[in-house]
Amino acid sequence: MTESSGSRARRLYLERKNGPTQHFDEAPPLPQDTLWRGLSRGGEVRLLVVRATTSVQQVAERIHCNEETAQLLGEVVLSALLVRSTLNPEERIQVALRHHGPVGQVLVDVWETGGFRVHMRHPEAKQDEFGFLIGHGMLEVTRSRVSAKRSHRSVVELEGERVDDFMMKYLLESEQVLSLLRVEVAVQNGVVQHAVGYLLQLMPGGTREHLKQIVENLQTLPPLSLGMTEGDPDGRAWAEQLMRGLPWDSCAREEVRFQCRCSEERILEMLSTLPRHEIEELAAGTELLDISCDYCGKDYQIRPNQIRVLLDPPS
Ligand SMILES: [Zn+2]
Numbered sequence: 001m002t003e004s005s006g007s008r009a010r011r012l013y014l015e016r017k018n019g020p021t022q023h024f025d026e027a028p029p030l031p032q033d034t035l036w037r038g039l040s041r042g043g044e045v046r047l048l049v050v051r052a053t054t055s056v057q058q059v060a061e062r063i064h065c066n067e068e069t070a071q072l073l074g075e076v077v078l079s080a081l082l083v084r085s086t087l088n089p090e091e092r093i094q095v096a097l098r099h100h101g102p103v104g105q106v107l108v109d110v111w112e113t114g115g116f117r118v119h120m121r122h123p124e125a126k127q128d129e130f131g132f133l134i135g136h137g138m139l140e141v142t143r144s145r146v147s148a149k150r151s152h153r154s155v156v157e158l159e160g161e162r163v164d165d166f167m168m169k170y171l172l173e174s175e176q177v178l179s180l181l182r183v184e185v186a187v188q189n190g191v192v193q194h195a196v197g198y199l200l201q202l203m204p205g206g207t208r209e210h211l212k213q214i215v216e217n218l219q220t221l222p223p224l225s226l227g228m229t230e231g232d233p234d235g236r237a238w239a240e241q242l243m244r245g246l247p248w249d250s251c252a253r254e255e256v257r258f259q260c261r262c263s264e265e266r267i268l269e270m271l272s273t274l275p276r277h278e279i280e281e282l283a284a285g286t287e288l289l290d291i292s293c294d295y296c297g298k299d300y301q302i303r304p305n306q307i308r309v310l311l312d313p314p315s
Helices: 005-018 051-063 067-085 163-173 208-219 237-244 264-272 278-283 304-311
Strands: 034-040 044-049 091-099 106-110 115-120 137-145 149-159 179-188 191-202 248-254 289-292 300-304
Touching: 005 106, 005 163, 034 067, 044 067, 044 208, 044 237, 051 115, 051 191, 051 278, 067 091, 067 106, 067 115, 067 163, 067 191, 091 163, 137 163, 163 179, 179 208, 191 208, 191 237, 191 289, 208 237, 264 304, 278 304, 300 304
Parallel strands: none
Antiparallel strands: 034 044, 034 248, 044 191, 091 106, 091 137, 106 115, 137 149, 179 191, 289 300
16 A cells, blocks of 8 residues: 555654654764754743853963963853753843852853853952852842844842852843753863763744753753763763653754954054043053953053044044
């Protein structure tokens, strides 16, 4: 008996629906930072997995973190990268921790291209007597689009002890998405051993039961940092265990890298926002002005005549 086109379509649909996970690309090798997204076939749950070990180490060196602040740096960077990746591809995000703890303000910008930069007020800070780098304060998340002048800012109180807890609270309160966000960072002998993380989100097609199933799967799994090995460099086999019972496919990958966007023009733009009498003072000098970028430490030398232009812009 020949198969009708209707039953063939149905058979193929079921085969596809229950078939093994499909990956759209090869996993990049272990030293390379990466972030990928997957989605369950019924659209119930979204999964994101990130590794930023190499770039977090690079930034920690660049801004002179100690082991404690490098750990915190990794946690904020991973959380910001994961949340950025859930947004529209055109959107960039700034995550700011504003508080009174020893490390001071921490800022992470993640560009729409997946590159990021960091500013940390006191990278040399040590934990206070209670073991904290962060004190009471606020988490501020600003989303903006390249094409639009407007940006959207959400503020939530810093509650809990972990950066991923702060970010989960933001996702729930401001984005109304039930999420499980976990980051794992280890720093030893001044070197970032690993900086990895994942984000699970309940999508409109999902129920709390779906999330509960995955959280149960999670109980039997090793940490993601142990799951990402030479044999499973982007953690897809680990993710397979995590999503057990819910067919899914991987669907997108983003680049992860340290990327400051500073330039001489931007430094001058920044100087132009100073009060006029300060600009006049700088312009009256005769020596080169040494200014280093707060985000990457790159040095710029600005000539007084470049500053004079700020006072009398050519018409
Ligand atoms: Zn810079």
